[in-house]
Amino acid sequence: MHSNDDITIARAKRALTERILPAVYAESVALRVTASELPGEPVSAPDAIAGTFTSHAVGSPWGRAWGTTWFRLRGTIPPSWHGRRVEAVIDLGFDGRMTGFQCEGLVYRPDGTSVKAVNPQNHWVLITPEAEGGEAVDLFVEAASNPTILHGRGYLPTAQGDVLTATDDALYATRRIDLAIFEPAVFDLAMDLEVLLELQDHLAAGPRRARILQALDDALDLLDPRDIGGSADAVRAVLRPILDSPAESSAHRIAAVGHAHIDSAWLWPVRETERKVARTVSSMLALLEETDDFIYGMSSAQQFDWIRRARPDLWERVVEAVATGRFIPLGGMWVESDTVMPSGESLVRQFLHGQRFFEREFGVRSTGVWLPDSFGYSPALPQLIRRAGFEWFFTQKISWNQTNEFPHHAFVWHGIDGTGILTHFPPMDTYGAQLSGEELARASTRFRENRYAPASIAPTGYGDGGGGTTREMIARQKRTSDLEGSPRVEWQAPDLFFDELAALSPSLPTWSGELYLELHRGTLTSQHAMKAGNRQVEQLLVEAEIWMMTASVLRDAIYPHDEMDALWESVLLHQFHDILPGTSIAWVHREARERYAELAAAAESLITTALAALTGAGEKDLVANGSPFVNAEIAFGAIGPVRHPDGEATISESSDGWVLANDLVRVSVSRDGLITSAVDLASGREAILPGRSANLLQVHDDLPNEWDAWDVDRFYRNRREDLTSAIRTAARHDGERAIVDIDRAISTRSRVVQTLSLAPDSRELRIEQTTHWQEDERFLKLSFPLDVRAESSIAETQFGVVQRPTHTNTSWDDARFETSMHRFVLVEEPGFGVAVTNDSSYGFDITRVPTDNGWGVDLRVSVLRAPVFPDPDTDRGEHRHVFGLVIGTDTPGAMRAAAALGVPTRAIRGANSVEPLVRLVGDGIAVSAMKPAADRSGDIIVRVHEFQGRRSIGKLTASIATKSVRPVTLLEEELEPGAAAGLGVGEELALVLAPFEVQTWRLTPER
């Protein structure tokens, strides 16, 4: 038999696109359009509807960048349309290649209630499923003229990313605003053809594919090009047996869940996300109402809360839909945050605030953590996920790896403490599935656990900028629910999917340690103000809780619960995976910088008030210590008298610079401001590699191949300039510390001023640095070549440390050329280590440096980057960093130095010292939070953790009598119901902690 396969396929494709799809709307009449362009920011629907509208000719331009234009659409359904389904068809000038990255609109009724959104992949609004004929139509569209920042224009700098610098000209022109008859049979025929065309495209040659092609030919023979609507049913009847042929018994199963990934800010500001959420939710509620088995999942309590606060009509419908079980709150977090950089306490609060919101508003909790898009996953997460009560974890981002393909799609992920969490990566490699034939085939063939697991998840709907599921996706699911040659697709809640997967978990593979994303490594450094702001406010809020909790128990001060919740929720929002990573437009980061300053001021004010309440008015010089370790001889959470150190720090001139010394260390600094020697006096051990200098600033050219603010590509290392000369260096002594001041040029445009200082009784050489940074596409590193043969680096992560090999034996090690830390990174040989601490940095790299007798390491902190996309002025301006070089230390020493750097003691005046409310004694354990219970019962929550990775014991005492002391979850709920004994004043609670274990204790005071 001759083969005509290609001719059949071309015939069907042309009939579909040129004849059948245009016939879905059989007849249309134009709506009368008037418009009202808002002068500034968005206003409420009632205010906008009450505005003045002037006529708008469809086809004419509208919409300056970031503007809002309200359109009013009026008309009458023609009497001849009696009995037909009538829709409004609205094309604001969409570019169909991208949804959520350009103009979009939300349709309202005249009473201000919302109907449904229109976007590039969703032009329609249902007027009536069955017209009488003669009905008046009156609708409003709130159209947002958001500029296109990314798509189709490469990664070129743009001024459109901030309303302050954006253009004023109209960006769009309306294309079609009509009433139209929707032909269900023609739509169904279009979907039949599309599904079969896509299915055959991924089938091997054989009878199934051949019969699909023959059916397409036979069917199209019945299509009357002059009466598509009239012949559609006959054409469909020929395709019916092919579409009815059931799937193979071994067919892969797809658990589809309607979804819209909505970035809480990215190429649009936060205020636009609030509207994006409303648009998507309106559309999804409409879709839920028109279907019976579709389900929709939405993450981020913050996004629900935006609706709750501003859109009561929509909120009421959301609450109803959640109650039916078809609108599913996912993820249990406040936002889909970055998980690499936030502190342990911050991640706990993401879960606490997220789950408490879902519980309070809907009476439900999420059972899994849903983070499809953030940039790598901390190895502390499995424990935190489990201790917050979740049962599973979902992402797909690791499929973006540049180098190594992740070996599993369904597995048990083990964290630093050994906790395992059931984890799934969808083999479709997307969080915005459309259920296309290509996606279904990919999921089926590439699923790594095909040998024993039957199914995978498909988050289905347009995402990033929202949009969600479409009726086309609904139609694809219907046709692929049981179709020969295709995976079986069904709408299924992720919980049900994971229940089935859990039953298989004994046979699932495991993955241990961090889920490192081999991409987007620049996000640890870009937009330094985000990093500095986040670190500062998350520490300040934890400190504020300590002092306010103490003041409320000891002095009956009122604890400002509402204010603290609001402050925390703002911090949590800014940990969203495009804000803290520094990958948003200029507008987002400008507002975030302002917000961080406000948050810090608010926290400082609360701390000041609480300390004043605790000490009482007086003139004694006192010291308050809010850091978890004894500092300046003051215990955690205590206030005591100032004590001056016994030793002293000296500075003397040497042949080529200065020597700074105290009883513990001796540091040589050259006249160029480089550290040429750093000696631990007790052991006589030199920390700096022979012939090399530390505190060396290095500038690299840094133009990644794509994703500028996100990526640093490995070849950045190949072009480097060492800043070895100084404009000026000078030594001084401020009475306590030995100091060297250094002024250095980075280029003709940028310079850096450093203060190196050594305090008495300290192993830490502190480097305080102000950088005037005006570079383009350069990467600033601070290098410490260390004579330490460390097989691994030890970097702080949430509630512990993560170790990574310093070699590049495997492609996995080699790809980890820029990695994360929290407040310190340590390298050590048994008995001797050197740490670098920081106040606002998250990125570092480490390489081995050959020496005469082996190798040492070059440990480099990532200081600043200068990408020009999406914010053309990223990081231009002044930045302050503080680093510490800790000479002769170990993990506990590094942890103490890092804590003292991040949360220094506070010098205050008052009448009296204050004993700590709780006291923790134990080696390698620390308190991470002491706060009031979130239920506002007056109970005290104390969280402790082991940070060295070994078993440890400790004792907890309280300065007040307690009725009960109970271990609780991260959500502060009892682990084992039942009576628990209290403690008398000073009575000890014995603690036993496993490696990296996080324990939360709930203390109920006697009252």
Ligand SMILES: [Zn+2]
């Ligand atoms: Zn995202």
